[in-house]
Amino acid sequence: MGDLMTTPKSMKQAISTSIRSTLLELGSATKAELSEALDISFPTISKFLGQMGKEGEVLELGQDDSSGGRRAKRYAYNPEYSLGLAVFLEKSATHYALFNCAGKVKEQGTEASVLTGNSIELLEALITGCLEKHPKISSLSIGVPGAINNGRVIYIPDYGQLQDFDLKTHLEKRFSMPTAVENDMNAAVLGYHRHQGMSAEQSLVYIYLGQNGPGAGIMVNGDVVRGSTFFSGEISLIPQYDQANFWQALEQKNRNDALGRMVASISAILNPHQIIFSYEDISQSELKEITEASSQFIPSEHLPELISSDWKQDYLHGLKSLGLRLMLNPN
Amino acid sequence: MGDLMTTPKSMKQAISTSIRSTLLELGSATKAELSEALDISFPTISKFLGQMGKEGEVLELGQDDSSGGRRAKRYAYNPEYSLGLAVFLEKSATHYALFNCAGKVKEQGTEASVLTGNSIELLEALITGCLEKHPKISSLSIGVPGAINNGRVIYIPDYGQLQDFDLKTHLEKRFSMPTAVENDMNAAVLGYHRHQGMSAEQSLVYIYLGQNGPGAGIMVNGDVVRGSTFFSGEISLIPQYDQANFWQALEQKNRNDALGRMVASISAILNPHQIIFSYEDISQSELKEITEASSQFIPSEHLPELISSDWKQDYLHGLKSLGLRLMLNPN
DNA sequence: CCAACTTATTAAACTTCTTTAATAAGTTTT
DNA sequence: AAAACTTATTAAAGAAGTTTAATAAGTTGG
Numbered sequence: 005m006g007d008l009m010t011t012p013k014s015m016k017q018a019i020s021t022s023i024r025s026t027l028l029e030l031g032s033a034t035k036a037e038l039s040e041a042l043d044i045s046f047p048t049i050s051k052f053l054g055q056m057g058k059e060g061e062v063l064e065l066g067q068d069d070s071s072g073g074r075r076a077k078r079y080a081y082n083p084e085y086s087l088g089l090a091v092f093l094e095k096s097a098t099h100y101a102l103f104n105c106a107g108k109v110k111e112q113g114t115e116a117s118v119l120t121g122n123s124i125e126l127l128e129a130l131i132t133g134c135l136e137k138h139p140k141i142s143s144l145s146i147g148v149p150g151a152i153n154n155g156r157v158i159y160i161p162d163y164g165q166l167q168d169f170d171l172k173t174h175l176e177k178r179f180s181m182p183t184a185v186e187n188d189m190n191a192a193v194l195g196y197h198r199h200q201g202m203s204a205e206q207s208l209v210y211i212y213l214g215q216n217g218p219g220a221g222i223m224v225n226g227d228v229v230r231g232s233t234f235f236s237g238e239i240s241l242i243p244q245y246d247q248a249n250f251w252q253a254l255e256q257k258n259r260n261d262a263l264g265r266m267v268a269s270i271s272a273i274l275n276p277h278q279i280i281f282s283y284e285d286i287s288q289s290e291l292k293e294i295t296e297a298s299s300q301f302i303p304s305e306h307l308p309e310l311i312s313s314d315w316k317q318d319y320l321h322g323l324k325s326l327g328l329r330l331m332l333n334p335n
Numbered sequence: 336m337g338d339l340m341t342t343p344k345s346m347k348q349a350i351s352t353s354i355r356s357t358l359l360e361l362g363s364a365t366k367a368e369l370s371e372a373l374d375i376s377f378p379t380i381s382k383f384l385g386q387m388g389k390e391g392e393v394l395e396l397g398q399d400d401s402s403g404g405r406r407a408k409r410y411a412y413n414p415e416y417s418l419g420l421a422v423f424l425e426k427s428a429t430h431y432a433l434f435n436c437a438g439k440v441k442e443q444g445t446e447a448s449v450l451t452g453n454s455i456e457l458l459e460a461l462i463t464g465c466l467e468k469h470p471k472i473s474s475l476s477i478g479v480p481g482a483i484n485n486g487r488v489i490y491i492p493d494y495g496q497l498q499d500f501d502l503k504t505h506l507e508k509r510f511s512m513p514t515a516v517e518n519d520m521n522a523a524v525l526g527y528h529r530h531q532g533m534s535a536e537q538s539l540v541y542i543y544l545g546q547n548g549p550g551a552g553i554m555v556n557g558d559v560v561r562g563s564t565f566f567s568g569e570i571s572l573i574p575q576y577d578q579a580n581f582w583q584a585l586e587q588k589n590r591n592d593a594l595g596r597m598v599a600s601i602s603a604i605l606n607p608h609q610i611i612f613s614y615e616d617i618s619q620s621e622l623k624e625i626t627e628a629s630s631q632f633i634p635s636e637h638l639p640e641l642i643s644s645d646w647k648q649d650y651l652h653g654l655k656s657l658g659l660r661l662m663l664n665p666n
Numbered sequence: 667c668c669a670a671c672t673t674a675t676t677a678a679a680c681t682t683c684t685t686t687a688a689t690a691a692g693t694t695t696t
Numbered sequence: 697a698a699a700a701c702t703t704a705t706t707a708a709a710g711a712a713g714t715t716t717a718a719t720a721a722g723t724t725g726g
Contacts (some may be wrong), residue, residue: 009353010341011341011714012343012683013713013714034704035704035705036704036705043342044342044683046705047683047684047706047707048682048684050706070691070692070693070703071702071703072694072701072702073693073701073703073704074690074691074692074693075691075703075704076703076704077704206563207560220604222604224555224558224560225558227555227558229555229556230536231538231605231606231607231637232537232607235602235637236605236606237606238603239603239604240603241602241632241633242600242603242604243596243599244575245576245577249632265574268573271566271572272572272573272581273551273601273604274553274562274604275566275567275569276563277563301572301574302572306562306566308563342683344684346712350713365674366674366675367674376714376715377674377714378675378676378714379712379713381675382713402672402673403671403672403673403722403724405673405675405720405723408674408675
């Protein structure tokens with residue numbers, strides 16, 4: 005039975021973290037508002053906020069207009085208190101983005117591909133460079149186009165040095181900094197989900213139609229679905245016609261019928277709230293045709309909303325969100 | 336952000352609940368063992384156990400053999416301290432089972448069908464009868480062959496009185512007792528998962544091949560998958576051949592090939608650890624053939640283990656587990 | 667069989683959050 | 697402009713778990 009109980013020991017951490025995220029979520033707040041929102045007593049909030057103010061983590065914005073009595077002070081999280089570094093490992097290049105606690109990107113750039121260069125040193129050099137320029141960096145999040153198990157690269161074709169390598173632990177030791185390593189599609193669903201402020205109940209499937217075959221990232225009950233062998237979302241292999249799976253059908257048969265069947269399969273099994281495509285892969289008019297095709301198999305009231313979104317953005321949001329969580333929650 | 340933090344207010348409940356479940360899980364324990372297992376200080380455990388002993392909730396089993404010093408007292412949860420009632424609403428009849436905290440069934444029986452009788456009064460009469468005979472009953476769990484949203488019957492064909500009825504709230508008010516209402520397939524996966532002591536990471540799909548068409552219960556990351564319109568697991572509608580969905584294929588095409596494609600679809604999307612069939616639906620030799628059929632679509636290392644299990648038992652375990660959780664965790 | 671040593675349990679001191687009371691700082695009314 | 701009233705903040709008292717010290721109950725070796 006997974007123990008998720010806050011013992012008095014871990015209390016301090018839990019309170020700090022929840023104050024941080026609420027402050028960022030609300031933009032700013034008074035002590036009373038925080039106490040109300042978090043169900044933590046006023047004096048406790050006051051004490052923590054005092055400490056965080058002293059360390060520059062929280063800023064005083066001034067006074068609220070009076071609501072009839074003494075005016076309340078308004079506080080905000082200092083978005084520049086710490087920075088996060090997100091690195092996107094891709095075949096052709098390695099991108100990186102530096103963001104603050106408010107999620108604002110402060111700097112981004114592109115370097116030679118760590119993957120084709122096939123050397124972790126390249127990645128380490130990139131990180132070292134950023135760290136020297138920005139000593140406030142306090143979290144790393146790495147996106148990888150391969151199967152990841154708890155920070156370890158399980159399967160990444162063609163890039164030998166990373167194969168079966170525990171990247172998370174390696175980087176955490178190397179830079180003594182909390183690090184997240186996540187698959188690209190999983191980061192994208194996560195990013196879309198969190199950026200849209202969706203609730204845990206809302207399940208999503210994010211579809212990618214690349215030249216290496218289609219793939220999907222899946223979120224159910226607020227968590228990414230990984231599968232027993234980290235093979236979930238390999239939708240290219242769904243059987244669809246007498247003789248063709250989804251990938252084959254995409255190329256050999258009617259594209260929108262194949263896509264419609266894929267949506268139908270996912271709906272029959274998972275019945276997600278939304279299925280998201282990259283706007284680069286699919287146009288709005290195609291979405292309509294796909295919906296129509298899938299409604300030949302599934303009653304339309306049970307079909308998901310088909311959305312087109314910006315994959316790169318969602319991927320970035322995903323890595324930002326992972327990094328942010330590490331920055332706010334020093335475990 | 337879903338607040339899952341134990342404030343000092345809810346502390347007492349959280350500690351009691353965790354002591355209860357650990358005691359039941361381990362069978363018996365010393366105070367030191369509980370303190371160790373739960374990461375709660377010895378004095379606190381001691382205090383709570385004292386209180387629970389006074390109320391008859393916990394029994395003293397005697398002394399352990401000495402491990403070199405003073406002998407430790409051994410405690411166990413009193414399995415008869417409270418009982419749970421599980422009710423299985425089925426088309427042809429209504430079954431019920433009475434079980435104690437250790438999960439042991441103390442009594443079971445069958446009554447006229449609440450569904451075809453189409454009257455909630457029948458259900459209430461059954462429960463009232465049990466309650467009079469066994470005043471220690473302290474939880475209700477109801478299994479329903481229909482879509483359930485948070486205790487409300489969302490969709491159940493042919494049984495008008497239950498349609499769109501908040502059964503959970505109704506029964507909780509009527510009998511002032513914590514109540515769980517769950518779909519039959521969902522209860523079965525849950526029961527299998529918990530009874531096998533599986534971890535949250537292990538995902539399952541429980542397949543049922545009834546005369547009303549196949550259906551499935553799905554568990555991912557330790558939670559039941561419900562879908563946006565509570566339509567998840569409606570695998571009968573998976574497109575499989577040029578012109579046939581799964582249900583049609585089951586009847587018109589080669590049965591094991593259809594089943595193999597169904598397994599392949601689920602594996603390509605979810606990649607679960609196991610797919611479970613009712614032993615009444617599928618024989619061991621058929622399982623092999625299905626595996627073979629699905630391996631034409633999916634590399635075998637990514638295929639789930641195909642299991643045959645006792646559906647009725649798993650369903651019972653599911654309702655027991657839901658009831659037990661309510662008995663141990665008075666919210 | 668008693669001294670030396672282990673281990674379990676109880677008691678006392680400590681920490682930390684909450685609740686309640688007191689004080690400070692505004693606003694409005696007369 | 698002072699009295700009456702609101703609301704924010706600070707201070708003191710209370711509650712509940714943890715840590716540390718003290719005591720009780722066994723075991724073992726000379």
